[in-house]
Structure formats: C-alpha cells, structure tokens
Amino acid sequence: MRKIFILMSLFFVFNSVIAQENPFLSKGKSTSERKEKRKTLRYPGFTQKIIGKIALLQRSLNKRLAELTKKVKETKSTKLLFFMIFITYIYGIIHALGPGHGKTLTFSYFLSEETNIKKGITVGCIIGFLHAFSALALVLILYFTIKKVYLHNIESMNRVIKIISYSLISIIGLLLLIKGLYNLKKDRNFEKKEIENLQSTKSIIPFSIAVGLIPCTGTTIVLLFSLSLGVLKIGIISTIFMALGMATTISSVGILTILAKDNVKRILSKRSKLYSLLQEIFSVSGAFLIFALGIILLLGVYLR
Amino acid sequence: MKCIFLIVISFPPFFLVAHPHVFIDNRVSVLFNEKGLAGFKHEWTFDEMFSSTIIQEFDLNADGKFDEKEIKDVEKGAFSNLKEYNYFVNITINGKQFKIQEIKDFYAEINSGVMVYEFFLPCEATATLGSKEVKIAVYDPTYFVQIIWVSEDPFSFKDTSNVELGYKVIEDEKNSYYYGQIIPEALKIKFRKKP
Numbered sequence: 001m002r003k004i005f006i007l008m009s010l011f012f013v014f015n016s017v018i019a020q021e022n023p024f025l026s027k028g029k030s031t032s033e034r035k036e037k038r039k040t041l042r043y044p045g046f047t048q049k050i051i052g053k054i055a056l057l058q059r060s061l062n063k064r065l066a067e068l069t070k071k072v073k074e075t076k077s078t079k080l081l082f083f084m085i086f087i088t089y090i091y092g093i094i095h096a097l098g099p100g101h102g103k104t105l106t107f108s109y110f111l112s113e114e115t116n117i118k119k120g121i122t123v124g125c126i127i128g129f130l131h132a133f134s135a136l137a138l139v140l141i142l143y144f145t146i147k148k149v150y151l152h153n154i155e156s157m158n159r160v161i162k163i164i165s166y167s168l169i170s171i172i173g174l175l176l177l178i179k180g181l182y183n184l185k186k187d188r189n190f191e192k193k194e195i196e197n198l199q200s201t202k203s204i205i206p207f208s209i210a211v212g213l214i215p216c217t218g219t220t221i222v223l224l225f226s227l228s229l230g231v232l233k234i235g236i237i238s239t240i241f242m243a244l245g246m247a248t249t250i251s252s253v254g255i256l257t258i259l260a261k262d263n264v265k266r267i268l269s270k271r272s273k274l275y276s277l278l279q280e281i282f283s284v285s286g287a288f289l290i291f292a293l294g295i296i297l298l299l300g301v302y303l304r
Numbered sequence: 305m306k307c308i309f310l311i312v313i314s315f316p317p318f319f320l321v322a323h324p325h326v327f328i329d330n331r332v333s334v335l336f337n338e339k340g341l342a343g344f345k346h347e348w349t350f351d352e353m354f355s356s357t358i359i360q361e362f363d364l365n366a367d368g369k370f371d372e373k374e375i376k377d378v379e380k381g382a383f384s385n386l387k388e389y390n391y392f393v394n395i396t397i398n399g400k401q402f403k404i405q406e407i408k409d410f411y412a413e414i415n416s417g418v419m420v421y422e423f424f425l426p427c428e429a430t431a432t433l434g435s436k437e438v439k440i441a442v443y444d445p446t447y448f449v450q451i452i453w454v455s456e457d458p459f460s461f462k463d464t465s466n467v468e469l470g471y472k473v474i475e476d477e478k479n480s481y482y483y484g485q486i487i488p489e490a491l492k493i494k495f496r497k498k499p
Contacts, residue, residue, distance in 0.1 A: 228356035
C-alpha cells in the first residue's frame with residue numbers, strides 16, 4: 001500500500017525538462033517538429049483527466065487572484081488580503097507542479113547524492129524562493145532603472161540568466177558524475193563498500209542556487225499585473241506566498257525521492273552486494289541525468 | 305513489485321503536468337459564401353493578468369484603448385510570431401491537413417482591463433453535393449497558453465444560405481498534445497451544397 005502511494009505520488013514528481021517559451025513574444029520551433037516528439041510517449045487515460053482538472057483549477061485560481069488583487073486594492077480589507085494570500089499559496093503549489101521549476105533536477109540530485117529529509121526541505125525552499133525572488137528582482141530592477149517593465153525586456157534578460165543557470169547545472173552534474181565514477185572504480189578495487197558519509201547541508205547550496213536562479217514566469221506575470229494596478233506591494237506579498245507554495249511542491253518532490261530511495265534500499269538491504277551496486281547505479285545515473293539535462297536545456301536556449 | 309519499483313525510480317519517465325501561463329477563451333464564427341466554406345473568424349479573450357502585461361507594453365498613451373497604431377504594434381509585437389505555431393489552429397478538411405496561408409483583419413481591443421484579439425483565418429472549401437467534413441481544434445502544443453471554447457455561444461455560422469450543415473464538439477484524441485496528455489475539444493462541421 002505504501003509503495004503504491006509512493007508510486008502514485010511520483011506521478012507528480014517526474015516532469016518535463018522542456019523550458020517553455022512565451023509563444024507570443026519569442027521565436028519558437030514550428031508545430032510539426034513538436035508533433036514528432038508527441039508520438040513517442042503516451043500516457044494512460046486517467047492521467048489526462050487529472051491533468052485536465054489541474055489545468056482548469058489553475059485557470060480559475062488565476063482569475064480569482066486577479067479579482068482578489070483588485071478587491072484588496074479597493075477595500076484595503078485585511079480579511080480579503082489573508083484570503084488572497086491563501087489563494088496565492090495554492091496557486092504556487094499548483095504552478096510548481098508544471099514542467100520546469102527544477103523538479104526533475106531535484107529528483108536526479110537526490111538520486112545521486114546521499115540525502116536526508118532536512119536536505120530535501122532545504123533544497124525545495126532555496127529553489128522555490130529563489131525562483132520567485134529572481135523574478136521579483138528582475139521586475140524591480142527594470143522598474144527602478146528604465147521604468148519599462150515589459151514582458152519583452154524580461155524575456156531577453158531571462159535568456160542570459162538561463163545560460164548561466166544551465167551551465168552551472170551541467171558543471172555540477174559533471175562533477176557529480178566524475179565523483180560517482182571514481183567511487184565506482186575505488187569500490188571495485190577494494191571490494192569494500194565505504195561507510196556512507198552524510199555530507200553537510202552546505203553541499204547542496206550551489207545546486208539549489210543554480211536551479212533556482214531562473215525567474216518564474218508565473219510570478220513575473222503576477223507582479224506585472226499588480227504593477228499595472230499600481231499596487232506593487234500586493235504583488236510582492238503574492239510573490240512571497242507563491243514562493244512558499246512552490247517551495248512546498250519542490251520540497252515534497254525531494255522528500256518523496258528520498259523516501260522512495262530509502263524504501264528500495266530497505267528492500268535490498270539484506271543483499272549487500274546488490275545494495276552497494278544499486279547505490280552506485282543511483283549515484284552515477286542521477287549525476288548523468290543532471291549533466292544531460294543541463295546540456296539539453298543549454299542547447300535549447302541556443303537553438304532558439 | 306520490487307522490479308517495477310526499481311524501473312520507475314531508475315528511469316524517470318518525465319511525466320508532465322499541465323502548466324499554462326496564459327488563458328484564452330475562444331469564440332469562433334464559421335463564415336460561408338456562395339461557394340462554400342470561407343474561413344473562421346476568431347475572438348480570443350485573454351485572462352486579466354496576461355492582458356495587463358500586454359496592455360502595459362502597447363497601450364502607450366495609457367488611455368485604456370488600443371488605437372490604430374497601437375493595434376499595429378500589438379500585431380507585430382505580440383501576435384505575428386504565432387505564425388510559428390500556426391496561430392494555435394489545427395484544421396483538417398475531410399481528414400486532410402489544411403495549411404494556413406494567411407491571417408486577415410487582425411484587431412485588438414481592451415474591454416474593461418481584458419484584452420481581446422480578433423482575426424480572420426481564410427480557409428476555403430467548396431460545397432459539393434456530397435458532404436464535406438471540416439474539423440478545427442485550437443490549442444497551443446507547448447501548453448504555455450491554455451485555450452478553451454468560451455462557455456457562452458462558442459460557435460456561430462454566417463451566410464449559410466447555400467449549404468446544409470451540422471456540427472458537433474468532439475474530444476479530438478488524434479490531436480492530443482503535450483505528450484498525449486491533453487485532448488483538445490475540436491469543432492467538427494459537416495456541410496454540403498443545398499440540392
């Protein structure tokens with residue numbers, strides 16, 4: 001039962017690595033090219049229903065949030081403000097369920113590295129908050145410098161940030177891969193599994209920052225909307241709680257991966273050889289995934 | 305069980321979940337002429353948040369309206385690029401893919417803070433005595449934009465005096481997108497020349 005639960009939860013964990021582009025503004029690939037990809041993967045029918053529901057929920061939350069922001073501005077009611085905060089938090093949770101937002105990367109990282117729940121939460125919080133605050137920083141910089149906070153300017157600045165972030169991710173992936181392969185070789189030589197040393201939480205900070213750097217488009221739109229109403233303050237409050245929502249989702253991904261990994265280990269713990277082999281497979285494949293995703297994402301930016 | 309579990313956790317299948325940033329309510333008028341089908345007039349109503357981002361950028365005199373020049377700028381800056389995406393429109397005539405050639409009469413307006421795009425998509429199909437079947441689905445395959453039919457009067461048919469027609473909305477499984485996860489609702493029209 002517990003396994004089924006974890007399996008079901010993992011459904012929300014695995015996510016697209018495709019970075020979405022705004023089709024109204026930036027050049028995108030033609031539809032036909034994308035179609036080919038579509039045919040390679042197909043998901044069972046029940047997922048479509050769930051996804052349809054989530055999508056419609058997001059649509060109505062988006063509308064709610066717009067209405068509430070306006071009402072809070074008009075009435076200055078604290079009660080409404082709290083309600084708005086609640087909606088923003090839920091919006092953040094659901095928003096981060098979508099592709100991007102570093103979930104696949106987080107999954108890969110925890111597959112590769114020794115982890116504990118605390119680390120899972122830390123990574124989730126850093127990515128979630130940085131993701132939203134990076135958008136906030138962009139908007140504020142544009143607002144206080146050129147006074148023209150347009151989606152256009154933000155998209156072009158995004159490009160630079162993406163290149164930096166994806167390069168960092170690739171480098172981290174490569175380093176982890178080298179480390180994993182090195183351990184693999186060492187283990188073969190000594191035929192002895194090293195005692196796992198739980199690294200300090202510090203080691204995950206570079207990874208979290210590299211992933212979280214990318215500004216969240218959802219947050220950017222919320223901020224631009226509040227700017228258009230002349231209530232940047234409400235926008236900033238929304239940003240904080242949207243960030244909290246996204247941190248919740250990403251932390252959950254981290255925790256789920258850790259639980260799943262521990263579960264597999266527990267099942268195999270009696271067979272020590274298989275166990276140590278598995279540890280190495282996790283470590284190397286996770287690192288390879290991070291490296292590969294970094295490169296794919298980087299290419300994605302250049303090919304556009 | 306162990307095996308399945310191992311496979312699942314070792315090879316992330318990259319499940320995707322819905323993630324739109326822009327929401328559009330679409331209304332379409334199907335226009336006919338004396339020969340048969342002439343094309344589709346679209347009316348896209350955007351969500352208020354995305355509307356505000358475009359309005360801030362293009363309603364430069366901030367009068368809450370798009371004037372003629374501003375409409376031209378909107379078209380150039382926040383519409384014409386959709387050509388790369390076939391304007392999110394997918395049409396088949398008797399099962400054959402229709403290639404979109406051009407877009408006419410682009411118009412943008414602001415209705416109490418909400419942005420509306422209108423445009424005409426010419427798509428000619430001569431009415432014959434045997435019936436023809438035209439299917440139109442409107443969706444963004446990248447799912448940056450979520451497009452659904454507007455809840456009130458999504459479809460209308462104009463100048464239909466020379467044809468007999470019927471229509472229905474179908475779950476267009478053939479055009480399921482985003483890795484087959486989302487099934488658009490397509491409008492299926494059947495028409496023939498009045499005998």
